[in-house]
Amino acid sequence: MSNGRGHRWLPLPKGEGWGEGEGTVRTCKPMTLFTNALAISILLSVPLIASATSPRIASITPTGAQRGTEIELRFNGSRLDDAQEIVFYEPGIQVLKMDSAKTNVVKAQIKIAADCPLGEHHLRIRTASGVSELRTFQIGTFPVIKEVEPNNAITNAQAVAANTTVSGSIASEDVDYFAISAKKGQRISAEVEGIRLGLAEIAK
Numbered sequence: 229m230s231n232g233r234g235h236r237w238l239p240l241p242k243g244e245g246w247g248e249g250e251g252t253v254r255t256c257k258p259m260t261l262f263t264n265a266l267a268i269s270i271l272l273s274v275p276l277i278a279s280a281t282s283p284r285i286a287s288i289t290p291t292g293a294q295r296g297t298e299i300e301l302r303f304n305g306s307r308l309d310d311a312q313e314i315v316f317y318e319p320g321i322q323v324l325k326m327d328s329a330k331t332n333v334v335k336a337q338i339k340i341a342a343d344c345p346l347g348e349h350h351l352r353i354r355t356a357s358g359v360s361e362l363r364t365f366q367i368g369t370f371p372v373i374k375e376v377e378p379n380n381a382i383t384n385a386q387a388v389a390a391n392t393t394v395s396g397s398i399a400s401e402d403v404d405y406f407a408i409s410a411k412k413g414q415r416i417s418a419e420v421e422g423i424r425l426g427l428a429e430i431a432k
């Protein structure tokens with residue numbers, strides 16, 4: 229089925245699209261940060277129908293971006309070498325170019341419109357032999373920075389500016405500390421997004 233703009237629309241199966249996660253820590257006054265966190269998917273117990281030739285997305289890096297920017301997305305997975313299209317289900321994200329030279333990696337330059345809807349965007353990779361499972365990508369208002377390890381103690385907490393999104397991942401039993409500057413009495417809001425990022429898996 230086509231939407232008339234050359235994009236192929238695929239059905240959105242309910243319950244698919246869970247996996248790793250990110251997190252957001254938000255501060256009300258001028259500080260907000262956003263960090264990846266491992267999340268647990270209850271859908272791992274739901275049988276997914278996929279053939280041995282279907283492409284698979286194991287991770288997307290980064291898992292979110294600021295609207296009005298251009299970034300490179302890296303997809304890791306399997307059977308991705310014959311990728312032909314990244315299908316975004318919601319408007320506002322344009323794929324400028326795509327490189328799928330490696331079997332397990334697809335790189336894509338994407339442009340996010342200044343008025344791109346915020347929040348969760350759904351996507352799949354379509355290859356010559358099939359379509360991947362549904363994944364999600366987050367669009368936010370704040371600039372995104374990477375988590376920098378080691379940050380496992382207060383003494384080496386990563387400094388984060390106000391109104392910033394931090395993107396990272398939590399391996400088994402990882403701890404992340406972030407440092408922000410605030411005045412006494414200042415109210416701080418933080419939000420962590422894990423399972424909502426759609427790629428969480430139970431730690432093995």
Ligand SMILES: [Ca+2]
Nearest residue numbers: 379380403404
């Ligand atoms: Ca850490």
